[in-house]
């Protein structure tokens with residue numbers, strides 16, 4: 001008997017606020033108007049994706065004291081977009097990135113339960129702790145919480161949110177006109193929570209939602225982040241898209257589950273991956289080079305180096321050799337990127353060696369080190385690669401990242417999805433009425449009962 005082939009899970013990442021997204025392409029459209037989100041969502045649903053995914057930046061990125069506007073700047077609010085997307089789709093999940101550092105549990109739990117109601121059980125929450133204090137400037141707390149305490153807060157946040165989501169019994173709303181009873185007596189439980197970060201006596205206002213709780217996604221990568229995922233997450237949005245690295249990450253995180261009484265299948269790992277499709281391998285490679293030049297313009301290449309050198313390099317020519325000056329150890333000139341650049345001196349030495357050995361200009365070097373296009377090739381090649389990763393436990397699927405708004409996913413949906421279906425590793429229709437959690441094949445979460453009123 002042959003073993004059943006592992007099924008591929010896919011999420012569709014709306015183009016982000018970074019240099020992957022080519023806003024300068026003549027065919028690129030608005031990142032603000034609803035028509036873009038609608039087109040993207042309909043394409044993803046046509047391709048039977050598990051969910052549409054939105055990243056979120058809480059503050060406009062800055063470079064050398066100015067708003068960084070070489071990339072897309074500005075996006076409408078995540079939950080508003082997702083609610084609108086839910087209204088024009090029927091099956092696809094709607095998952096948003098929302099910070100556990102700068103939100104409050106009762107408020108966010110209420111918003112997410114509402115999204116789950118409005119979407120008929122398709123809501124998900126990518127819990128992020130936000131990378132640096134700079135984001136805090138937009139909130140009353142300013143530069144709030146050192147890294148370890150952010151995960152402590154995140155864990156307490158999600159534990160409390162779960163109690164809030166579980167506080168209404170499924171059958172709480174009676175609507176019994178004859179008896180004059182709207183609610184069943186005792187069916188709404190008060191939530192008492194005393195913890196280091198939250199002290200709450202809540203009586204939640206939103207009835208239990210179709211999934212009970214939204215699907216919990218997580219995107220941190222540190223050891224604390226991985227432990228948090230093993231404790232709470234049902235999906236990890238990872239940056240480990242290279243095959244061997246992906247396998248190491250997969251076994252590391254899945255290995256953390258057993259000690260918490262969780263099965264391997266209760267947590268899916270979906271790395272972010274971009275793609276370039278072509279009619280042949282050579283055609284795809286040629287397109288990849290063209291897209292790289294769009295993504296890494298000359299000013300983008302210089303800015304990229306400035307982030308690492310931490311100094312003004314505007315006098316340098318992007319088509320010329322790397323700067324000979326040393327990096328500046330002073331205060332960071334870049335603010336708001338997802339990850340701070342570490343060990344810059346070592347990085348610069350390696351880049352100098354690479355540029356010299358391969359005779360690369362600044363722009364060519366930046367394209368080589370910063371702009372890898374995940375899967376490049378024909379539709380058949382890309383589908384085989386996705387299948388290989390999933391069968392070999394390098395991932396459970398991918399968060400697919402296109403580079404054009406809003407039609408960057410069209411050709412993937414038209415060309416790669418049929419190839420996956422032909423291989424028997426991808427759905428050919430959505431099960432009618434399935435929730436996001438059911439589409440992901442995840443177990444129903446353990447319902448809290450006695451713990452709700454207990455002090456945490």
Ligand SMILES: Cc1cc2nc3c(=O)[nH]c(=O)nc-3n(C[C@H](O)[C@H](O)[C@H](O)COP(=O)(O)O)c2cc1C
Pocket residue numbers: 054055056057058097099127128129130131219220221222223224225226237238239272338
């Ligand atoms: C693949 C990936 C995507 C992320 N996307 C976002 C995002 O959209 N918004 C955000 O505020 N943080 C994002 N983050 C960063 C998270 O805020 C995360 O909490 C941060 O990296 C700190 O956690 P860590 O030290 O465990 O990585 C992302 C991280 C990863 C790995």
